Amino acid sequence: MHIKFKNYKLKLLHTSLDVVEEKISGVGKALADQRELYLGLLYPTEDYKVYGYVTNSKVKFVIVVDSSNTSLRDNEIRSMFRKLHNSFTDVMCNPFYNPGDPIQSKAFDSIVSTMMVQAC
Numbered sequence: 001m002h003i004k005f006k007n008y009k010l011k012l013l014h015t016s017l018d019v020v021e022e023k024i025s026g027v028g029k030a031l032a033d034q035r036e037l038y039l040g041l042l043y044p045t046e047d048y049k050v051y052g053y054v055t056n057s058k059v060k061f062v063i064v065v066d067s068s069n070t071s072l073r074d075n076e077i078r079s080m081f082r083k084l085h086n087s088f089t090d091v092m093c094n095p096f097y098n099p100g101d102p103i104q105s106k107a108f109d110s111i112v113s114t115m116m117v118q119a120c
Contacts, residue, residue, distance in 0.1 A: 013062060016043045016050040020060050023052070037085070038078045053081040061085065080115050087111040 019042040039052035046067060053061040061084055065072055087108050091097055094105070 009064075012043065012045065012048060012050060012064070016052060016062055017060065019043055020052045020054060020062075024054055024058075038081055040074070051077050051081070053085065055085060055088075059088070061088075080118075083111055083115065 023039050042052040043050040049065045049067055051063045091103050091105050091108050
């Protein structure tokens with residue numbers, strides 16, 4: 001049962017990333033610099049809602065929320081992505097961080113943990 005649930009979540013994420021690719025490839029080249037980074041609701045299911053965000057450097061963020069959570073509004077999800085993006089940028093700008101290495105920043109972990117608590 002646990003393996004089926006894990007496979008379901010992986011399928012959900014892969015499907016959502018396909019939707020992200022469709023959305024960013026549909027943006028015209030002239031609008032690429034002015035496009036909205038927040039992609040909104042990507043893939044709603046009976047159990048989960050998946051939201052997406054893409055940075056200017058094509059880094060993709062995905063937030064998966066339980067469908068029964070009706071307290072989170074679209075503007076709150078957008079705000080969560082902005083905080084995540086800002087924290088991610090701080091990590092990438094650190095001269096001691098090597099791109100491709102796992103993120104081991106306590107500040108980044110703290111922001112992500114805080115966002116997860118707020119979402120529950």
